[in-house]
Amino acid sequence: FLLNLNAKLAFIAVAMLFGRAVWAQIRYSISEEQKDGAAVGNIAKDLGIDHRTLKERGFRIVSTSGESMFSLNQNDGVLYVNGKIDREDVCERSIQCLINLKIALENPLEIHYVIVEILDVNDHSPLFPENEKRLEIGESALPGARYPLQAARDPDSGSNSVQTYKLSHNDNFRLEIKDREEDGKIPILILHKPLDREVTKNIKLVLTALDGGRPPKSGSIEIFVDVQDINDNVPVFTKEAYTITLNENAPVGTTIVQVNATDLDEGKNGEVVYAFGNNVNYNLRRLFEVNSITGEIILTDRLDFEMKDKYEIDIQASDKGIVPHATVKSVIIKIVDVNDNAPEIEVTSFSNAIPEDSRPGTTVALISVTDLDSGETVLPGARFQLQAARDPDSGSNSVQTYKLSHTDYFRIEIIDRDEDGKAPVLVLQKPLDREITKSMKLQMTALDGGRPPKSGTMDIVIDVLDINDNAPDFTKATYTVTLNENAHVGTVALRVNATDLDEGQNGEVVYSLGHNVNYKLRKLFDVNPITGEIIVTGLLDFEIKDKYQIDIQASDKGIVPLTTDQIITIKIADINDNPPQIEVTSFSSAIPEDSKPGTTVALISVSDLDSEINGRVTCSFPEDIPFKLMPSSQENTYSLVTTSSLDRETISCYDITLEAKDAGQPPLSSVKSITVQVSDVNDNSPEFSFSPYAFYVMENNAPGKNLFSVSASDKDTGENSVVSYQIWRDGVENKYTSFININSENGEIYALKSFDFETVKTFQFQVVATDSGTPSLSSNVTVNVWTVDLWVPTYCTLHGIELEKYMLKL
Template sequence: MEQRGCDARRARRQWVGCVVAVLLWSVASAQLRYSISEEVNEGTVVGNIAKDLGLDKITLKDRKYRIVSSSTEPLFHVDQNDGVLYVKQKIDREEVCERISICLINLKTILEDPLEVHYVAVEVLDINDHSPSFPEKEKMLEIFESVLPGARIPLQAARDPDVGHFSVQQYKLSPNDHFRLEVKDKGEDGKIPILIVKKSLDREIAESHSLVLTAVDGGKPPKSGDMSILVNVLDVNDNAPVFSQDIYSVMLDENAPVGTTVLQVNATDLDDGPNGDVVYSFSNSVSHRLLSLFDINPSTGELIVKDSIDYEKKNKYEIEIQASDKGLAPLATQKSIIIKIVDVNDNAPEIEVTSFSSSIPEDSRPGTTVALISVNDLDSGLNGKVICSINDEVPFTLSPSSQDRMFLLVTKSPLDREKKSHYIITVHAKDTGQPPLSSEKTISVVVRDVNDNRPEFSLSPYTFYVTE
């Protein structure tokens, strides 16, 4: 009798514990930001997440504290014993964040039972580990002696994989009497050196001029790279091509088919013969990234789509083209083309179930969190606005989270395993583009049994006949 009483009290305590656990089930989120230099050794401490968030270190391992990452080779890992974030492998900033001024790696960490989500951003700081270099070590230019002071010759820019202050900051030209240097800032495409004639050339006095162009970055001490320039002075082609328009600007839909003509430019040259025949090309200032996306017909001046154009990567391009004649020492004129990319609805919403309970007790109260769902659409504007819903015939609902585009899947009514023990929940996400794109994800939830039914006799009363 005493043993049965102890068992009953123990069962009540376990039941109360389950109820309390359900009531305390919640999703929490926080944001931390650390910074480290690139190329630091494996095992370098990034920060103590548990300490900075005030988490209980003792429970980290039991609650399976971890980083949720879609990367096959994660760059960081967190120690479940103390909550310290470590570098898992050497990080090359130029490889992870090519040409991006601020390199942020966003991590999502979770704890289970109860579910907590914490966001950690790690900024990878650049170090000056590259020297500027030119695509060519030697460059030969041919310039007519009749060229007037002030003539401009764009040169190929030096490349430096580093960013910010550690990228190319200035150019220097070796001392000479006939040329000076001007630098044009092209924003994302860097600084472009332009050779300018400052004094008339005379082939009878000097047939050529040797120059050295030096690119210098902003490191301390600075790193540099050189390119030798040989200027050959030739005789007279005295008219450069002239474009028919002062400004070229055009709109282009993203995902335009390869081979689409963006626009056609036209330039004329007043000279006769080869000196007046015009060919079109890209200026030396055009980056390799643009050369992979666009092509130009040298005869007709048609600018053509060469590869897939993605609005989500870049919504505007400025391309500098040039028209050159066919003289022995060609004269060229540069002109910029502005291409504005028009967004189309080409990305369906992406649904991610970060963490969910595949089974919940049948006595869970309405509002119990079952899963954390994030929805993302790479498009912009109405094309990127997402409406999220689930099927109506289930006792669950979606509740917006404090984080943008995140939802909590919670119970909306009491559950009864004896009536239904398994639910298939379909999460549907649709954007508001025209036409709209949508996606679905299915979640399976099992209802666990609790002791909520008394035993019942099959007959009442029972009648027996016994021989005396």
């Protein structure tokens, strides 16, 4: 048939006492998309059945899971395709697509099971739910971070379904494929090289899904990765040095210079504001101010060259990040003298003498900073300017150096500001990790140059601020739970739990269903975003599916959230919630009453959608009838057969109630009533109402006149009970039978001649009553006939009256 067919015959003959029923099984394979009328296989030929008897024996499909897809030709026994078959419509997402047909013949009864396997052809390409996918990934994401993607779907099955994925070439991501069994293969995007938004803001990837066809079909999706900024860049001044010359008579409000700094970050992280550095003293702040937005340094008081001819001002540029980064730049303003002062002579006398052994450098005060916050995103080399210690002494007796207590994370750097003294700068030399060290306490010591030197100390407390650098971590490697299929809506199946080492919003975990959880699963299950409880939201049915794998996603609440996925397995336990089903296939409207014991009347199939013990079914019916159930080679299939002879004239109809009961606790059962009609066979001969018959006939009767009638009845029905009559003429000469004849339909006997008493006084003959059965049955009856004589009249006188007198002679 130019088709890929595989026919396997397995014959099982079940011999009964006086009758038989035959079962056979055939399997064919055809590819989907066959044209209407394509031949599947010659069932009659494969079973060895004479095709000339097919119509007579009622060759037909009696039960099927897809009867409308096939037709059976009673002339040649070939099974044909009805219309175009699309495997994806018939057996959606099934590994094997099997159509079961039940074929029956009568006289004798034969049941044949035909399995048609619909083979998949690669007629579909993989298809993603969307044409493009946009991901937002923070540049703080660490290598190894995983991002599950939605899988492509291919309606084809087996090797023609999605087999692999390919990712376009890139430097930052690689692809991992996870096999989820029934849910197919899931692509997971994995970061293997850190992202840097300042280098690449956007990355375009192409994910291609390929099936296993030859040649393979494919589908693709564009993935746009938007790299989310973190505050990992400090502002940078556009000039290495700012040196300005300004006349001492410059008016108040003069814009001296405009500094400018840029930050490679974006948003708030890249917005720069300006301010004086921490070490700018009151006198400088009185003379100058800085515009926080524009960076303009403006003169706010009069200058005097004779008081000071140069100013060095620290300008700090900071971004607006949650943990701001700052850079300090020194601006040098040189004052130009103008001739605005006449010579003066000033004499200062002291009222008290100074002892010659007075020591200079007495410490008056030390100004210190007691707290310094920092963020764990700060990179090594980051600088934090500290306020300098003050020493009223001068020269070598003033502050000469600073020392920092031992630490692996910071070192101290000293900047000489000439007249403003030496300023300490704290420099980060090792990355911070809040999850290891949340805070640290340092001590900085300022030393002057005296002999011996005097010192002052300051405690520096560093609180390491959290960034979102830890993804949630599930507390269990696997989650598996078993749930009864009758679990009520609202039942908590299990609770997942994930923790996050970060703090605050970065450490708060919320739960959701993963991106690859399809619509059907979302109708059955939901997850509480706060508690992680997996809740039943739909009706579970073991008979539809006995196991679910659900992707649960745990995410933190960071500005750029980090996520982790975990697969949970929910196994559905069967309960006895389905009663058995009874299917009865009757092969004739009635069974002949002369059927031999063991004759098959009908085929009975029982089924139960439950599994194991809940699906074990027994079938029974009352024992006081001449039938029994015989198990067949097919599981849960019985033949209803006769156990003794039937007599339609005694019982013409049997109403049988079948009961199917499963083995569950408590057991469920169902009943089905079938009616077996006993059809008549010609097993009764006609019976005459009298035997023998005796009749009297007047002589001299008129020919053609009805003389008398006989009557017979038959207990059978239909044609078998229709009686016809005839006079038995067995070849022996009986001259008297020529005097009469009989109506074959009603048994009325009429004269062919006139009777004469003197010639025929009495005679007898046989009447045969025959039914219309095949073969016909008959019975005889003897009919005795006497002729009545009417003798010659005589005359007599009575009271003078002459009377005519007749005498009847027998």
